[in-house]
Amino acid sequence: MNRQIFPVGIAIAVGLIVLVSQFAPNDIGGFLVAAAAQVAAFAVLLGFFNVLLVHTQRILRRDKNAWSSAVILVTAIVVLVIVLPSGGASDASDWIFRYLYRPLEASFLALVVFFIGTAAYRALRVRTWDTALLVISALVVLVGSMPLINLVSPLIPVFKDWVVQVPAVAGIRGIAIGVALGAIATGLRLLTGIDRPYSE
Amino acid sequence: MPPAPDKKNQPKPDSGKKTAKPQESKMSPAEMPDWLARISDTNPAESTGQPAADNQAPEDGAMPQWLQDLRASAQESAQADATPDSSGVDDLGIPDWLTSTGAQSQVGDETSGGDAAAPEMPQSEYQAQEVNPEEQAELQPESGEMPDWIRAMSPGNVSPTDISQKPGMVDESDTEGMPDWMQRLKPPDSPPAAPATASESNDVDWEAALRAENEARLAEARQHNAEFLAELESSQKAAELEATLETAPESELEQAALAEEVPEEGTAMPDWVRELMPPAGIQGRQGAGSPIDESDRKDLPDWLREAVPGGSPLGGPTLPGPASEGESGLQVPAWMSELRPVADGRPDAASRMEEVTEGAGPLAGVRGVLPASPIVTQPHMLAAAAAVPGSGARIFESVLAARQEVTAPVGVAQKRGLLSARHWIYLAILFAALIPVLVLQGDNAGLGVIAQNTPLTDERSTAGFFAKLKALSTDSTVLMAFDYEPGQSMEMDPAAHAIVGYLSAHNVNAIAVSTTPAGPRMAQDILASGTAANPNWKQGQNYVNAGLIPGQEKGLNGLSRQWLNSTQSDFEGNLLSQSSLASRVKGFNDLALVIVLAGSDEALRPWMQQVQPNVRTPFVGAVSAAVDLISQNDVGATQLAATMPGLAGTAEFELLSGQPALAAHLADAQSFVQLAVFAIIVIANLGVLLDLLRKRRTAAAE
Numbered sequence: 001m002n003r004q005i006f007p008v009g010i011a012i013a014v015g016l017i018v019l020v021s022q023f024a025p026n027d028i029g030g031f032l033v034a035a036a037a038q039v040a041a042f043a044v045l046l047g048f049f050n051v052l053l054v055h056t057q058r059i060l061r062r063d064k065n066a067w068s069s070a071v072i073l074v075t076a077i078v079v080l081v082i083v084l085p086s087g088g089a090s091d092a093s094d095w096i097f098r099y100l101y102r103p104l105e106a107s108f109l110a111l112v113v114f115f116i117g118t119a120a121y122r123a124l125r126v127r128t129w130d131t132a133l134l135v136i137s138a139l140v141v142l143v144g145s146m147p148l149i150n151l152v153s154p155l156i157p158v159f160k161d162w163v164v165q166v167p168a169v170a171g172i173r174g175i176a177i178g179v180a181l182g183a184i185a186t187g188l189r190l191l192t193g194i195d196r197p198y199s200e
Numbered sequence: 201m202p203p204a205p206d207k208k209n210q211p212k213p214d215s216g217k218k219t220a221k222p223q224e225s226k227m228s229p230a231e232m233p234d235w236l237a238r239i240s241d242t243n244p245a246e247s248t249g250q251p252a253a254d255n256q257a258p259e260d261g262a263m264p265q266w267l268q269d270l271r272a273s274a275q276e277s278a279q280a281d282a283t284p285d286s287s288g289v290d291d292l293g294i295p296d297w298l299t300s301t302g303a304q305s306q307v308g309d310e311t312s313g314g315d316a317a318a319p320e321m322p323q324s325e326y327q328a329q330e331v332n333p334e335e336q337a338e339l340q341p342e343s344g345e346m347p348d349w350i351r352a353m354s355p356g357n358v359s360p361t362d363i364s365q366k367p368g369m370v371d372e373s374d375t376e377g378m379p380d381w382m383q384r385l386k387p388p389d390s391p392p393a394a395p396a397t398a399s400e401s402n403d404v405d406w407e408a409a410l411r412a413e414n415e416a417r418l419a420e421a422r423q424h425n426a427e428f429l430a431e432l433e434s435s436q437k438a439a440e441l442e443a444t445l446e447t448a449p450e451s452e453l454e455q456a457a458l459a460e461e462v463p464e465e466g467t468a469m470p471d472w473v474r475e476l477m478p479p480a481g482i483q484g485r486q487g488a489g490s491p492i493d494e495s496d497r498k499d500l501p502d503w504l505r506e507a508v509p510g511g512s513p514l515g516g517p518t519l520p521g522p523a524s525e526g527e528s529g530l531q532v533p534a535w536m537s538e539l540r541p542v543a544d545g546r547p548d549a550a551s552r553m554e555e556v557t558e559g560a561g562p563l564a565g566v567r568g569v570l571p572a573s574p575i576v577t578q579p580h581m582l583a584a585a586a587a588v589p590g591s592g593a594r595i596f597e598s599v600l601a602a603r604q605e606v607t608a609p610v611g612v613a614q615k616r617g618l619l620s621a622r623h624w625i626y627l628a629i630l631f632a633a634l635i636p637v638l639v640l641q642g643d644n645a646g647l648g649v650i651a652q653n654t655p656l657t658d659e660r661s662t663a664g665f666f667a668k669l670k671a672l673s674t675d676s677t678v679l680m681a682f683d684y685e686p687g688q689s690m691e692m693d694p695a696a697h698a699i700v701g702y703l704s705a706h707n708v709n710a711i712a713v714s715t716t717p718a719g720p721r722m723a724q725d726i727l728a729s730g731t732a733a734n735p736n737w738k739q740g741q742n743y744v745n746a747g748l749i750p751g752q753e754k755g756l757n758g759l760s761r762q763w764l765n766s767t768q769s770d771f772e773g774n775l776l777s778q779s780s781l782a783s784r785v786k787g788f789n790d791l792a793l794v795i796v797l798a799g800s801d802e803a804l805r806p807w808m809q810q811v812q813p814n815v816r817t818p819f820v821g822a823v824s825a826a827v828d829l830i831s832q833n834d835v836g837a838t839q840l841a842a843t844m845p846g847l848a849g850t851a852e853f854e855l856l857s858g859q860p861a862l863a864a865h866l867a868d869a870q871s872f873v874q875l876a877v878f879a880i881i882v883i884a885n886l887g888v889l890l891d892l893l894r895k896r897r898t899a900a901a902e
Binding site: 036098126146151164165 | 621622625626628629647649650660661685686687688689690718720721722725750751752754755757758761762771772773825828829830832833835836845846848851852867868870871872873874875876877878880881882883884885888889
């Protein structure tokens, strides 16, 4: 118990100072927020070294997928060596980003449309009245979002906008209110020391 | 009238043929037969373990059938050959050997039927026991010739232990005053009592004395038990019981542990002791009596060491095993007998798995709970995890046991041809995306792209977004947030290009920031495209790429309060203080508009929560189609003045701004893919409908 008094006291004090700074801005609150950002930046660095360590161990253990770990290690080291000296503004780093990183990620994301198609085929089937409402709403928003439908009927986009801005927003706000209440409760638990994620 | 004699067992008259063994008639202590020698054994602890039978003296007129038959046969034989020495039967019809036995008076009466191990002599043997009058006279023992062991049985020489452990010495009449548990200590299947003899009347005196002495001994034993139980009752907890047992004198513990003194359940046992006993519904503890370590045995009292396997170093009272239990007739309670050690000292695996299961109380259904009373002698054993009955567990089990409708994978259930339904879906989407590229070219691009100025979306959608940019004055400054990932660039880059193109064309300054690591790189490319379209729109003068804002929510919160640090470098490493644009803008109040290009809700949310509430600058959003739905919540809350959703919104913006239709081609492809997905959904539901109709027809036909 005594070991937790010190971290709990620090956490409560920092939380209260930042909370007060939201209503009465002060330098201490701004310093603490900036310090948190610096710590987060160090966390990225720590994560990078952790990736190196984990995959090095896999290679040394000669795991089944050790070759993929080797690819990751080589890629990380090469990119680091190329980008780090120039700060990310060199031509080499620009080439890597423009012709490797962005196309790969865009292609990976483009595959989602095929999964969406199969998922719609399997899931959006009318079996009950509830699913009927779900399927009809999905079809209305899907059709109303494509410009091509304006050639058929301009009323469909209007109906789509109503679905999006009235019933959908009502549901979203209900969820948002619930999330906000949960965040308030979580904050209070942290400020009162009930939850101590920093010491566990 | 006596029943007809059994021919088979009827004694056959034998004239002059003496098959009896005279040496047995003249019994001396040394020549005593084994069965009689057992009777003489007054120390049951040293006996062979053969149980002692009751000495139930027959009542008057309750002569056994075999004796009546014997009498009848004797009379018949007497009438047949009129030989007095050959009849062996006196006037009363009692055989001579019985008379001689009765002459042995004190002991003979009690020992004739007192030993269960005494051989059941058939009537043929009785018939053979014919002795001469001389020998019969020798069988009359004098008081001085009485053996020592018989004299030891006389009143005053019997120890209380002998009384209590030799139930045969207690007459039936005496048992009326005994408690039930003591009456049950008698052997249930004892052999029939020996016939009463004529000497019974002579034994009244010493029997009365012996009976009185027994009563006194028994009363003393009961008093002793009552004191001991009262002492146990004073301790209300099992732990105190254990301490009491360990500190009690050994003599008391030995007497308390004697089987004869174990009280029957529900009689002399206090209520709290009965509560400690396992309930009737509890399963048997096959695992009880498992061996314990020798070190643990040392900590136990002597009498408890006998309850666990591993020998009896002190020779204390040993609980009888199953075989000896039946022979001795000691009715040890079941819960006590379960404490006895197993044969090899170790329970088998099956018994280890079948431990006690609580039948009531808060631990109902829990297996492996040790009762409080025998816990002092039983080492705890680990049991297999048992399911605790509970409502939650039952619900979970019912869910698991319920038959679930398994949705067959598309490629497996409908794989009838070369291509499955999944493959057809992939092909349909692919061809839908290629149709605009192959068919629609040039001015045909952007089918149906118009400014959707509906009553609901006039001020909130693309038209409102364009109106906000159109309201910007020349040389005003906007803040652009490039918060999307490179994977979303196919959707978001056209929007960014359209916005930057409009800003550069109208000479509106822009400061770019990003909260994602890849954002500054993408922002730099797009801002550079504005310079390529309008060479007068220059870096440092008309636009600045301030780079990454680290810390996500924390960084944006600091940005809203403290703006950019002048010592911070832009994307190309130049200090912001060296930029004329950055030097002019000191905070959000110097900004005319904030444009957030958000590819996800996680990117838009920090701006709405950490920045917008702290500034007065209007916000607009160029969001992906996936974020459009969620962003309507911010639009409705007036945090966002308007949104430009997805490729369709960008195409509309291009149409409104008169720029080249870069997004229109992509919007056409997107429209056809959406149409294909719409067709897939409709076809799937048609299949469901047809299947339902077919089932109904089948049901109607049946």
